[in-house]
Amino acid sequence: MRSAYDRTAEEDTSKVRLRVQTSAPGASETADGQGAVDLDAGDSVMALTVQGQRIEQRVVDQVLYQKMPQGQAQGGKPWIKIDLGKVAVQQGADERSMSDPAQSAAYAKAITDKDVTKKGTATIDGVETTHYRVSVDVAELPDGDRRQQVGPTLPMGVWLDEEGRMRRQQIDLTLKSAPGSMERSSTDASPSPQRLRVRTVTDFTDFGTEVEADAPPAGQVTDMTGKTLEQGKKQG
Template sequence: MSRAGNGRRVCALGVAGVLAGTVLTGCGEDGDTGGDGARGTSSAGGATQEQGTQAVRSAYDRTAEEDTAKVKLRVRTSAQGASESADGQGVVDLDDGDSVMTLTVRGQRIEQRVIDQVLYQKMPKGQAPDGKPWIKIDLGKVARKQGAGDNSMSDPARSAAYAKAITDKDVTKKGTATIGGVRTTHYRVSVDVAELPDGETLRKQVGPALPMDVWLDDEGRMRRQQLDMTLKTPTSAERSAADASSAPQRVTVRTVMDFTGFGTAMEADEPPAGQVTDMTGKALEQGKGQS
């Protein structure tokens, strides 16, 4: 497979991984576009900080209560000095993580569905294997094989538990911003990876802490979430000599998700079995020994 093809797939799978969990944990800053420049201050004292913690904790539940939402996202994946970008939009089920999306990667459109933790992608013409238009990858099986237990990073119910596990010292109010015409409050959160399900495994992959930026509307719902993850690959000593020369030391993924259109109707149907090639085995093979 060409390097470009690999990059395109990494980008697309990055989108799928995010949507399988809907609201996850991450880090980074994308700027408060349209914000009023207000900043959180320490003079507000412990009471204000506690209010911020409660707002972030409850945001997951309040957002999920809307059942579905339109999602617009931007993903940038970088490794070995090269990068790939993908944009997507569609509708996601905020309860179970199912989604229907259209992605644009390198100017090419990819239709994507995530159903019961299984990713389906309709590849551009001429790129699908075996002459079938769709591929599928069992995300849950891949996550378990890579040591992520029962795919906790892709479980929206557990992602809510992550937020509830934070303490007052982990939340900082950064100010306000206008997201899609809606006034929001921006919070930065730091989550201790060791306290997460499969924390020891995740710690090896992403480090000891996961900073997370969220923007909440006046009803306490998530309007934007940004993730900036650096995934560590094994050291050269842990790889075969053949792999060591080509495998990147780390992969960075920046993902920005905007949520609008709460309650939008969504139907996610599996493609006809005869039009699908199962690529789970290939994904497991490519991911062997990597984060």
């Protein structure tokens, strides 16, 4: 199981389909996407649909670029960028990293020997796979210092083909509220912690596909890294 990511990355590139379901008390959101990813370098090109709006996304050299829907451009420029490396240093990979298929796939490298269960078989895109339910040791992840928020283990489903490559991955992430972020239950006057649940399902197909991930022209990009870091400080 721990070698699944390496065996998949040996294919260098893949087409991906992505679904991210985010839910919190009183609200939910689903994002769908498809594109291609360089599993070795981590670059990717995705087209995301969120609440009926299309977002073009690229990850190039650990920098996230997004072309926002018309009317939502920042600073009069169509693209925004966020330096994922700087954000990870401050607050670790959170639910935003779920839309980065290479980062998501790499979680398999943190699989432990505990709680590995064979669940059965399934056909995905015409390929026979074996389904495993595993627990990822959060301490082994890049954001392992966030164990107080996500718990000691992260449940994950992995579907492997006969060559041991990942064909589907499902991650169920539950984030506890940051200190001071509370809500009141409708049946109890005492405050209760708020939880954000994120389910990410990623399908990998067409290994060896071409990936062209280029940064947009600098004149068309607004750097939102500083604002993202500032928001992270307020939330944390």
